[in-house]
Amino acid sequence: MSLTTPSRKIATRVAQLTGEGALAVYSRAKELERAGKSIIHLELGEPDFHPAKPVVEALRTAVSEGRDRYCATRGVPALREAIAEYLKRTRRLDVTSEQVLVAPGCKMALSLAMMALIEPGDDVLYPDPGFPIYPSFTRGLGAKAVPFALREENQFQPDLAEISAKITSKTRMLIFNSPNNPTGTVFDRSVLEKLAALAVRHDLWVLSDEIYARILFGGEYQSIWALPGMAERTVIIDGFSKSFAMTGWRLGYAVAAKPVIDAMDLLVLNTFTCAAEFTQLAAVEALRDATHAVEAMVEEYRQRRDLFVAGLNRIPGFRCQQPDGAFYAWVNVEDTGLPAEEVARLLLEEGGVAGIAGAAFGAEGKNYLRFSLVSAPKLLEEALKRVAAVAASWAAVSK
Numbered sequence: 001m002s003l004t005t006p007s008r009k010i011a012t013r014v015a016q017l018t019g020e021g022a023l024a025v026y027s028r029a030k031e032l033e034r035a036g037k038s039i040i041h042l043e044l045g046e047p048d049f050h051p052a053k054p055v056v057e058a059l060r061t062a063v064s065e066g067r068d069r070y071c072a073t074r075g076v077p078a079l080r081e082a083i084a085e086y087l088k089r090t091r092r093l094d095v096t097s098e099q100v101l102v103a104p105g106c107k108m109a110l111s112l113a114m115m116a117l118i119e120p121g122d123d124v125l126y127p128d129p130g131f132p133i134y135p136s137f138t139r140g141l142g143a144k145a146v147p148f149a150l151r152e153e154n155q156f157q158p159d160l161a162e163i164s165a166k167i168t169s170k171t172r173m174l175i176f177n178s179p180n181n182p183t184g185t186v187f188d189r190s191v192l193e194k195l196a197a198l199a200v201r202h203d204l205w206v207l208s209d210e211i212y213a214r215i216l217f218g219g220e221y222q223s224i225w226a227l228p229g230m231a232e233r234t235v236i237i238d239g240f241s242k243s244f245a246m247t248g249w250r251l252g253y254a255v256a257a258k259p260v261i262d263a264m265d266l267l268v269l270n271t272f273t274c275a276a277e278f279t280q281l282a283a284v285e286a287l288r289d290a291t292h293a294v295e296a297m298v299e300e301y302r303q304r305r306d307l308f309v310a311g312l313n314r315i316p317g318f319r320c321q322q323p324d325g326a327f328y329a330w331v332n333v334e335d336t337g338l339p340a341e342e343v344a345r346l347l348l349e350e351g352g353v354a355g356i357a358g359a360a361f362g363a364e365g366k367n368y369l370r371f372s373l374v375s376a377p378k379l380l381e382e383a384l385k386r387v388a389a390v391a392a393s394w395a396a397v398s399k
């Protein structure tokens with residue numbers, strides 16, 4: 001699409017932005033479905049669960065009680081207090097409601113934090129492979145996006161020497177996401193400690209995207225916020241889309257030092273004014289989680305992960321490390337002897353299995369595919385059969 005009209009120009013920052021690969025695959029998959037082909041959708045990062053009943057009830061009550069007015073720009077006090085309490089309970093973080101700002105979606109919280117803290121000309125470090133919006137929005141702000149690699153031979157943990165070597169006097173911010181989309185890597189405690197030490201030494205902001213913090217298959221979540229010197233320089237991004245299966249409700253939040261929250265609040269006032277009051281009130285109920293819905297959902301993801309990863313590893317040419325969190329399988333397809341884009345295309349067109357070629361998550365993703373574990377086990381089993389059938393027609397290159 002051209003970004004210029006005959007006489008009036010679109011602002012140049014828009015040309016710096018990129019989209020998300022999943023949507024292009026999704027629209028082709030939908031086209032095939034309309035033509036009568038059976039498709040198993042493993043391309044979008046959207047849970048196939050819905051919010052727990054009490055959350056839906058709380059929304060109904062809030063709407064019927066007229067809680068549909070403009071409300072506090074940084075979020076209703078009840079939700080901000082509930083978020084601070086929730087982070088204490090689930091992540092042992094010592095934060096106050098003054099340090100919380102609610103936004104319509106994690107992405108909005110992320111972009112507000114980036115707008116508040118990044119200057120044109122800054123360098124911003126981000127994970128490759130990683131969520132494509134980090135480099136896109138960085139460039140949109142006139143800053144330079146500097147990738148650091150998450151490599152398979154390192155179990156997709158970052159290489160601290162590489163990050164250290166890439167820090168310059170222009171480096172303003174380090175962004176990371178643990179568990180990481182798309183690899184599912186949970187950063188080791190020792191890695192977090194070293195990242196924190198680098199951030200303190202070079203006086204960096206740290207943007208810790210913790211949207212998958214609850215979708216963890218072992219251990220307790222460690223946030224970099226809790227490490228010495230980090231509470232003053234960390235912005236936590238989290239929300240309701242993944243942990244509470246509330247993607248379309250558009251509700252996320254940021255946690256940061258009060259001056260950062262105040263700056264973000266001014267951006268809210270200048271843009272969307274507030275998140276909807278009734279979704280915020282229902283979100284208080286989600287955090288209470290009276291039916292233990294999160295636990296049940298994570299257990300279901302664990303079973304899907306075990307089934308799908310083991311099944312993929314039995315198919316010649318496919319190789320997948322067990323993810324420790326999130327709900328994605330990040331699969332190396334180098335040994336098929338085909339480019340990942342071609343593998344993705346054949347799986348979709350011939351097998352009816354939709355996944356995303358890894359380059360959508362950065363240059364390091366070029367030999368990989370991402371599948372979301374967002375379908376019931378029966379469908380995942382069927383997907384494995386289809387992948388195996390398509391793969392049978394390739395001569396897998398032995399290592």
Ligand SMILES: Cc1ncc(COP(=O)(O)O)c(C=O)c1O
Binds near residue numbers: 240
């Ligand atoms: C790492 C990461 N951050 C943020 C988001 C966006 O979350 P939301 O839907 O709440 O805007 C996603 C969604 O896929 C994600 O994977």
